[in-house]
C-alpha cells in the first residue's frame with residue numbers, strides 16, 4: 001500500500017513521544033520526574049465541570065452549528081473586545097477543536113502551494129508541520145538567546161519575499177516562555193502592515209504572565225494591523241481544559257467563513273456540552289485562573305534559582321507560560337542525547353531543543369508539583385555534574 005506523499009512530509013510530535021515514554025516508565029513503577037508536559041497539572045475548575053454536566057443533563061448532546069454554539073461565539077467576541085481591545089462580533093469567531101485545530105484550519109483556508117509562512121525558531125512543534133500539510137513552505141527564522149529567542153523587526157523584514165503569506169507569532173512562547181513587550185509587538189506590526197502579509201497570533205498563554213508583564217495582541221496595535229490579524233486561542237492552558245478540546249480563531253469574516261466551510265466537512269461542531277463548559281469559563285469567576293498563575297509563579301522562581309545554581313546550565317527569566325528554555329550547550333551534547341540520557345539514567349523527562357528547531361537547549365515545563373520540581377532538580381544537578 002502506498003500512503004499519500006504528505007504523510008512523508010511530517011513527523012509525529014516529539015514532545016508527545018517523550019511524554020508518552022515518561023508515562024510508560026511511570027506505569028512500569030519507575031519514579032519518573034516529568035518536566036515534559038505541555039499542559040497544566042491542575043484539574044479543571046469545578047464550576048466549569050458543573051456547567052458541562054448540566055448541559056449534558058439538559059440534553060445538549062446533539063449536533064450544533066459547525067462554527068460553534070452562538071452563545072459561546074458571542075462570549076468569546078466579548079472577551080476579545082474587553083480584554084484584548086479587538087473589535088469582533090460573534091461572526092468573527094469560529095470555535096474549533098482546541099487552539100491546535102484553529103491553526104490547522106487556518107493553514108488549510110489560507111495557504112496554497114508555494115506560499116511561504118514565516119516561523120521564528122524555537123517554535124511550537126506543530127507550526128511547520130501544519131504548513132507542510134497545507135502544501136506551504138515554512139520559512140524558519142532562527143533566533144538567539146541574545147534577543148530572548150525573539151524575532152526582531154529587521155529579521156522579519158529580511159525574511160519576507162513576494163511569496164510570503166503569513167507570519168506566525170506566539171507570545172507568550174512555547175517553548176521559551178518569553179513574551180514580546182508591547183513595544184516589540186508594535187514594531188513587528190509595522191513590518192506586517194508595510195509588507196501587507198497576514199499574521200496569526202497564537203495567544204494561548206496570554207493569561208500566564210509574571211512580574212507584572214502585560215500582553216498586547218498585535219491586532220490591537222492599529223486598524224491596519226487589525227485587518228491582517230488572526231487570533232488563535234483556547235481554553236486549554238488558562239483554564240486547565242486540555243482534554244476538552246475547545247479553542248477558537250478570530251479574524252476577518254471571510255476567513256472565518258472559509259474555516260467554517262472546511263470545518264463543516266472535517267469535524268463539524270466541537271463537542272456540544274464541552275462548549276457549555278467553555279461558556280462558564282468565560283462568564284464565570286476568574287479567580288481560578290489567578291490561583292493557577294500564582295502556583296506557576298512560585299514554581300517558576302524555584303526552578304529558575306535552581307537551574308542558575310547548576311554550573312554548566314544557563315537560562316533566562318521568561319515572563320510567561322510555564323516553560324524554561326535551558327541552555328545546555330556547555331555540556332557539548334546534542335539535545336536529544338541529553339534528554340534521552342537524563343530520562344534513562346535519572347528518570348527525569350525534558351524535551352530536546354532540536355524538536356523546537358534549536359540545538360544546545362532543552363525545555364523544562366514546570367506544570368508539575370513542587371515535590372517533583374525539588375526532586376527533579378536534585379537529579380538534574382547530579383546528572384550535569386557527572387557529565388561536566
Ligand SMILES: *Cc1c(COP(=O)(O)O)cnc(C)c1O
Pocket residue numbers: 038097098099100101124170173174202204233234235236237242245246247
Ligand atoms: C497548547 C498549545 C496550543 C493549543 O492547544 P489546544 O489544546 O489545541 O488548545 C497552541 N499553541 C501553543 C503554542 C500551545 O502550547
